[in-house]
Amino acid sequence: MTSPNGTTNSSGPRKARLSREVVLSAALELVDAEGLEALTMRRLGQELGRDPMSLYRYAANRAALLDGVTERVLNELAIFVDDRDWQAQLRRIGHDLRLLALRHPNVVPLLVTRPLSTPLGLRPLGTLRPLEQILALLIAAGFSPADALHVYRAYYGFLYGHILNELQEYIVDPDENEAVLRLGLHRLPAKEFPHLRALGPVLAEYDGDVELDQGLSILLSGLATQLSGPPQQPLG
Known part of the structure; x- marks a missing residue:
């Protein structure tokens, strides 16, 4: 095609200029749509319309x-170190991390297991920032550095456990009215699993948001008690 000034322009669409952000965003979209196994250099190059070598x-x-x-997803998690209400912060972060996992369920295995394969100091800086920021938040709240690390481990262990549990909730027959049948609990021997079968209605009404908040309340109240120290013994 020739423009009015006599120059020749390509009639095809212009490709977006590549950058790390463009590449990682496309990679995340591919993982979200098709899972981790789909993410290869060759396939990503096809998605971007580029030679994989580039x-x-x-x-x-x-x-x-x-x-x-992993860094790209964790960058979506906001942590405000200057907020002195550490309990409110940890509660909000927990709910935000849950929503992040629900938006990107195929990335959850990366968030949970990938750091375990790399020594702490060799991990990408973006994956370490939540750890550094939460340590700063807890130390500013009055926890010793060592205790802050223990809190972080317990906190994230609980969060990841909850997220994995929520993502794995399994309904055998969603159209079945009876909770025991819907969850497939009728397959369990009644004499061996009486409590699990009896909890069918509760299990069927699982609300991940409510369940997470209840767990956080238990965890945070225990941490607050630890921070306040043992009760003072009366004198005399």
């Missing part, structure tokens, strides 16, 4: 690409 400028290999996707 992507190595932004990620040295597939492992680096997975790390980048």
